[in-house]
Amino acid sequence: MTPVYGRKWAAAILVLAAVLLISMGVGRYPLTPAEIILSIAQQVSGHSFGMGTDAVSIVMDNRLPRTLSGALVGAALAASGCAFQGLFQNPLVSQGVLGVSSGAGFGAALSILLFSGTTFAPEFAFVFGLAAVWLSFMVARMCGEVTALMLVLGGTIVSSIFSALLSFLKYVADPTNELASIVFWNMGSLASIDSSVIPVAYAAMLVGMLLLLFSASWINVLSMGDQEAFSMGLNVKRARLIVVSGATLATAGAVSIAGTIGWVGLIIPHMARFLVKSDNRRLIPYSMLMGASFLILIDTLCRTLTGAEIPLGIMTSLIGGSFFIYLLRRYKGGGWK
């Protein structure tokens, strides 16, 4: 690893650490970085470091879970975006390409109608997200050999079916409360994370990301095309299944606690490409760091800019889009040359 890369990695890690502390510090009850660290230490060790119980409670029950969730969701979405872009040799796809987002969106809406509330939305989102990807695979397999092209086609079909079903649910939903819940859930938010689903969602995201980190060099080889990858000695079907499973688990876990958040899986890999180039062995971990920082930052803005929460999905697109235009101008498409 050259020194230039070393500095870029150090910068990304420092930015993430800074963003973590800042995000946990700002809010109606401001805390300094020292207070945050002492509060966590006090809770973990059991010894008193002179922090009041209200500060410890705010950090441990509120700020830390939210910030940590933001970090994981951002990292998971960015990593799966990289994986899908490499897998389909297309820099314009993101984690929604196989239908996981629209499946999850439909699942959440269904649970809101069935149980008149968002109690079971994360579970439904998770299951339907996975089901949508499985269906995409089945559609691709129906047409014979499962190729990257057939998978994208299957994903497009399944996505549009779930989008239509979601529209139908919105149409029949009670406009006074259910419709608003469905719309709000689909705009994404970290405001109301249900702590009962955290273990499953965290586990799914972590396992998914580990699979992607482990299979990063396979993604490089897969992006050479199926035939060349096979002739270089890669078990294409198995490698692709592992990559898709990792990306799907990571996305489904993220979507189940945060709702559908567009744009992160598309834009973060591109930003990371400006800095560390295209090799997925570097790109995926770097995108994870950037995705984590980006989402925490956006979520912090969402909850502090105005008195009411701004939905996360709106802010990721607004800020991410503008920043991406700036990057393209600054580097003149540099990551692509």
Add this chain to the structure above:
Amino acid sequence: MNLLQVRDLSFSYGRKQVFSQVALDIAPGELFCLVGPNGCGKSTLLHCILGHFKPQSGSVLIQGQPLSSYSPRELAAQLAYVPQTHSRSFPYRTLDVVAMGQTRSRSGMLSGREQEHGALAIMEELGIAHLAQEPYTTLSGGELQMVMLARALYQDSALLVLDEPAAHLDIRRTQHILNLLLDVSRRRGTAILMSTHDFNHPLQFQDGGAQVKMALMEGGALSMGGAPVDLLTSGYLEKMYQINSQLVQVQGRHFLAAWSQ
């Protein structure tokens, strides 16, 4: 024992028969040139041999074992592939692309310095080491072809399969690549199977002192292979392409001159 043995191989796209009852043998270290008109099924045959396409009937044996009995990793130790065209998606560093040739020896985790050194050594051998740090999306078509060859050579397989390797190359690069292939077969004992449109390629191999076989593919059938000089003096071309041709010698080398009837 033959390295590659193809028997009674037939392939069709739906109802369209591409070739039938094809047989061919390649011995270790042998150069085999597959020649034939556009669309005669040369590429399809290569894809069947490589295991990319599933033939309707017949067998492909590698070292006496059926193709299907090999895992992808084992197969990659036997066959390496240089595609006719390669679509580039992401700007990987050229050195990393060449290093992918050793995918079969990697567990899937980070590649070591050793792999980079090996890849760089091959690139030096092919005279393209100066491209190592460039993004491979910026290379010219000819440079890309050399990179694909470097990647396949780095795979270090028993048989190298090339689909019209000189199709995008200028005359200097064509000579370079033909000499490289001769050199590879001589020094490493690598067998080579390549398709080409140019009869001068097999002739050049034969003049270079290699053990060369040439076979013509036409109308869904593959003729029996033979030495290029013998085949091209037998009046065979007149029948197949309906053209006049004559083998000429310049400074002890054979060339094919052809004109229409």
